[in-house]
Amino acid sequence: MLERLNMTADPGSTTIVMTRFFDAPPSAVFEAWTRAEHIAHWWDPSGAPLAVCEVDLRPGGSFRWVNQGDKGTEHSFTGTYSRISPPDELVFAARTLPSGPYSLATLSFIEDSGGTKFTMTIECQSVENRKALLAMRIDVGTARTLENLAVFLHKTGRTEESK
Amino acid sequence: MVIDALSDSLGLTFSALADPTRRAILARLASGDADVSELMKPFALTQPTISKHLKVLERAGLITQGRDAQRRPRKLIGVPLRDVAEWVEPYRRFWELRLDSLDGYLKGMTAKEKRRAGKA
Numbered sequence: 001m002l003e004r005l006n007m008t009a010d011p012g013s014t015t016i017v018m019t020r021f022f023d024a025p026p027s028a029v030f031e032a033w034t035r036a037e038h039i040a041h042w043w044d045p046s047g048a049p050l051a052v053c054e055v056d057l058r059p060g061g062s063f064r065w066v067n068q069g070d071k072g073t074e075h076s077f078t079g080t081y082s083r084i085s086p087p088d089e090l091v092f093a094a095r096t097l098p099s100g101p102y103s104l105a106t107l108s109f110i111e112d113s114g115g116t117k118f119t120m121t122i123e124c125q126s127v128e129n130r131k132a133l134l135a136m137r138i139d140v141g142t143a144r145t146l147e148n149l150a151v152f153l154h155k156t157g158r159t160e161e162s163k
Numbered sequence: 164m165v166i167d168a169l170s171d172s173l174g175l176t177f178s179a180l181a182d183p184t185r186r187a188i189l190a191r192l193a194s195g196d197a198d199v200s201e202l203m204k205p206f207a208l209t210q211p212t213i214s215k216h217l218k219v220l221e222r223a224g225l226i227t228q229g230r231d232a233q234r235r236p237r238k239l240i241g242v243p244l245r246d247v248a249e250w251v252e253p254y255r256r257f258w259e260l261r262l263d264s265l266d267g268y269l270k271g272m273t274a275k276e277k278r279r280a281g282k283a
Contacts, residue, residue: 005255005258005259005262005263016251016254018254018255018258018262020262020266022265022266022269023266023269023270023273024269024270024272024273028269028272028273029265029269032265032268032269032272033265038268041268042261042264042265042267042268043261043264044264045260045261045263045264047264096254096257096258097253097254097257098257118262120258122254
């Protein structure tokens with residue numbers, strides 16, 4: 001079963017809030033977000049390990065995650081860390097959509113009955129950015145269906161040996 | 164050109180929705196048409212103030228004015244609100260895929276730890 005991603009956007013502001021529950025403690029979720037050996041194995045929804053996964057985890061340090069993709073479909077996610085407070089908060093500036101403008105992402109990891117309530121707040125710089133984003137009409141047509149993905153990732157997650 | 168027109172109207176929608184009173188007016192109209200005097204009551208605002216808000220909403224294409232014999236009820240139009248929902252949709256698709264992926268990865272790790280603990 002897939003947990004639902006809960007998403008709200010206040011039309012009057014430039015903020016999007018996403019919340020989701022993970023069945024693992026905050027320290028594990030925080031590590032999965034901040035250690036290259038973990039990120040490389042979950043960032044690409046296809047389950048393929050990343051081609052490049054650079055993480056310079058310090059305020060002002062940058063990160064670059066590039067998936068393998070087929071020719072022309074590689075996507076790189078890059079940004080700069082601004083606050084690192086394990087295990088409950090991580091803040092970075094990045095393009096939170098592949099070809100969107102830079103925005104500030106605040107990730108919070110709160111302990112909740114043995115698991116983690118994860119909240120991601122994306123602050124776009126201005127309403128102008130929202131307009132720009134709409135105009136770009138991000139191509140997400142290549143995405144797999146979520147059902148296939150869940151089955152696939154479960155399998156991948158079980159057979160992976162990181163140590 | 165089409166995109167320009169679309170972004171402009173979205174900008175209008177956002178600025179119209181930025182005001183809490185106007186959002187409340189829309190919420191009221193979502194439950195049925197209402198004229199100025201009917202809208203004045205729940206909000207304790209003067210007629211000129213309500214009329215000003217209604218004008219902004221009308222310009223953004225969020226409401227329209229109907230014609231009754233005596234009253235002129237305002238009606239909610241759904242299209243601009245749908246545009247806002249569409250704006251958020253790419254974010255949802257992008258992040259839902261990745262967070263689902265993270266969820267699968269974390270479950271795999273937990274399962275592995277349990278196996279390891281079982282063997283020990």
